[in-house]
Amino acid sequence: MIKFYTRKFHIKLIILFLLSLIALASLWVTHDLVKNLAKEEKKKIELWASANEELSKQQEDENRDYSFVFKVLEENNTVPTILTDGNNEIIGSRNIDSLKISTKERAAKMIKMMSAKHKPFVITISEKEKNLLYYDDSTILKKLYYFPIVQLIVLILFIFAAYLAFSSIRNSEQNLVWVGMAKETAHQLGTPTSSLLAWLEVLKDNELPDTLLVELDRDIHRLEKITDRFSKIGSSPSLRSLNLIDQIENSIGYLQKRISGSIVFVKKYNPNEEVYVKINESLFEWVLENLVKNAIDAMQGKGTITFTVRDDIQVAYIDINDQGKGVPKNIAKTIFKPGFTTKERGWGLGLSLSKRIIEDYHKGKIFVLQSDSVRGTTFRIVLKK
Structure with missing residues (x-):
């Protein structure tokens, strides 16, 4: 799956390179056009200066035909010019x-x-008298100077608009896939869960050990929660003000009995403290489970997972740290994308679902706070109170 995202990155680089080539080619062509047009205008003004000089000799030869000279002088309708005498009048x-x-x-x-x-061009009237012809770029030439910049801005805006359009289409398709998958999963889990609840009542009547029945009951209720979680995807789940510490304690308590004894949980918070935040209980527990399972995989089934809770005025912070080898910086922003995984048999949905639950449904934040090979990886969740 990493190769898939690397390939997408390379495709983006190729597209960016091709667009850069198009932009550079456009700039070069326009620059060449401006350069040639400037040369043509210079020749035109040089001819105009010669015509002025030729016209000044009229007094010396009154019989000479100056119709062509007048025609040259009249045809300059684009280039701004000023003709001055030797005193710049x-x-x-x-x-x-x-x-x-x-x-x-x-x-x-x-x-x-x-x-x-x-x-300026010097127009010699006589040995003692000389005029100067000053000129500026024509309006067309001035506009052409700015044309590459305008063209580049339009190209960038077009690319940006196209990117937004394709991203919107892609996100809509992903949402439909997520919702469809979640609803179907909830439907498929519904039947066996109902059946297991019935079997649990039968087992209770047969006087099995209480501890076995309690754990079996918890697992069946967990199945009900999983079904409830999937049914909430694609809809707007209700949020309630609940004690964040209780939710974390319940999740750790359930997971601790079902994972390896080589995993140790460290709690950097007061279990008796009350930190109320607006959450959906079943969906928030799903996020914690995903992050814990991700931590266990990162540590290869052995190590310490540390939970830290910090209560702020308007938000609460939950940091979950593992002792794994860390997340490389080049993929730190990619790990939340659907389908991204470093596992051979992973689907790459856990962290993507967690991000969707926290940011879309709870309007909070989830991100990698820090990650390296020495301190492991710390995920931070920020929830509004």
């Missing part, structure tokens, strides 16, 4: 909002900005 401008050069200060600011971006 504006002679003319094109494609610029007049308000931006309405005063000398604004005009000087605009010319400074243009010269910082592009070197």
